[in-house]
Structure formats: structure tokens, C-alpha cells
Amino acid sequence: MAPPESTFVDTVEGISTLLSSVPRGPVPGPSIFIDLEGVNLCRDGSISILQLFISTIPHIYIIDIHTLGNLAFTTPSATDESVTLKSILEDPGVPVVFYDIRSDNDALYHHFNIQISNVVDLQLYELATRSGPGFRNNRRYLNGLSRAILENANLSLAEASRMDRVKQIGVGLFAPEKGGSYEVFNRRPLPAELLEYCVQDVQYLPVLLRFFSQRLERMDKRWMEMIRVETEARIALCRNAIFPKGRQNALAPVSFQRFVR
Structure with a gap:
């Protein structure tokens, strides 16, 4: 699967x-x-x-929030002055797909007063549709995006190898435990390796959405209600006095662990 075309927007x-x-x-x-x-x-x-992937085009836009700041969210569309990135994110009629909304939503809310209203959280979709021996115990922990892609996106060996290479190079640049620094995301021009990393983080999300949605259609309808409730709870975290961090964020919701299909 070749990456879609991408544009750096600053x-x-x-x-x-x-x-x-x-x-x-x-x-x-x-x-x-x-x-x-x-x-x-x-x-x-x-x-x-x-990173904004519009799958109907398809095209990935890498938006430079470090440079543009609030203008990234308040600048109007060239064809409709009522449309901004903020208005799109806050539109209850426009579903926006993330993989784990928690940290992203907390940052958007507190730094730019954005209140996202219609979220599809693929991390919860992955958790709900996870199967295999001992599936109840298998739902104790959440999976990260890379693992979700490797296990569910039906990648070829070449695609999986490329994905791992892009990830490892990117992590080496920004992860402190690898000798990197997250400040590298503020370097301009953004290193080409990080551009590739940013593209990869969203290019497989439509594939995951299709895969998980097809599975959910065949499952107990109560799963979708549990996903809805937990998604709303995740969004509401931004209004808590303290944003939760650490290993607790790797634990699956208790309701998901206990539910028996």
C-alpha cells in the first residue's frame, strides 16, 4: 500500500x-x-x-501547529468563510477518527479551546473486536497503533518491514529513551524521516476503520454502546482537574474486560 500524497502546510x-x-x-x-x-x-x-488525512481525495496534510498556532484552527476555507478546522472538529455531524483520543483531545481543548463532539476512537474498536484464545483475559491491556496495524491491516511482508523501518527511525529521533527528544517535532524544516513517520501514523487508519467496522457489524450490538460510552468518557477527561498519565492509560476499560460475548 503506497502512502497517499502529502503536503506540509505552514x-x-x-x-x-x-x-x-x-x-x-x-x-x-x-x-x-x-x-x-x-x-x-x-x-x-x-x-x-x-496530521489530517482526507480519505475521499485521498490526501494527507501535515499541518505545522508549532508555526501557525491558533491560525491553523481559525483560518477560514477559501470557498466558505464559515468553515474552519475548529468548526469541522466541533461539528456533531462530522465524525473524526483518531486512534486513542485522550492526549490529543486534552491538548486541543486546553491549548486551542477546541471541543470535539463526534469521535471515532479506533483504539476502542480494536479492543472490542479483539479475538482469540482467552479473549476475556486478552482485553486487559490496550494496544498501540503500530501493533493494531500489524495485526489487522493485512500488510505484506514488504509493507510490514517498511513500516517498522519508518517507525524505528522516527522513534530514534524523538524518544528520550532512544537518545532523541520530542523537541525535534519543532525543528524546521521538519526532518524528512519525521515527515514519513507522520504520514505513516494516519495512512492506515481508514484500513483499520473498515476492518473493525465489519467485525462489529457481526457482533453483539451492546459493544457499540460500550464504545460510545467509553469514547465520551475519554473526551470528558479534558475537563478533569488533572490529566491521567502513566501505566494506568494502558489498562483497558473495566467494562470491556468483563463483558462476555
């Missing part, structure tokens, strides 16, 4: 142009997929990059 003109590409009418399912990169990504840190 001007208000670029924001205005890309917003004109966002579908505004009825579309067959979610078409906006988002990920964020930053330094200590939550209310206590900062957002450096927002």
Missing part, C-alpha cells in the same frame, strides 16, 4: 486551500482521520504537528 493560505477539500455533504462513512505529534502532548505540553 501558511494561512495553505490552511484555507486544504479546507476547501474537506467534504461537507453526506459521505459514506467517516472520511477525516487525525493524529497529533508534540512535546508532552497534553495540557502540560504543546502541539507541534497535526
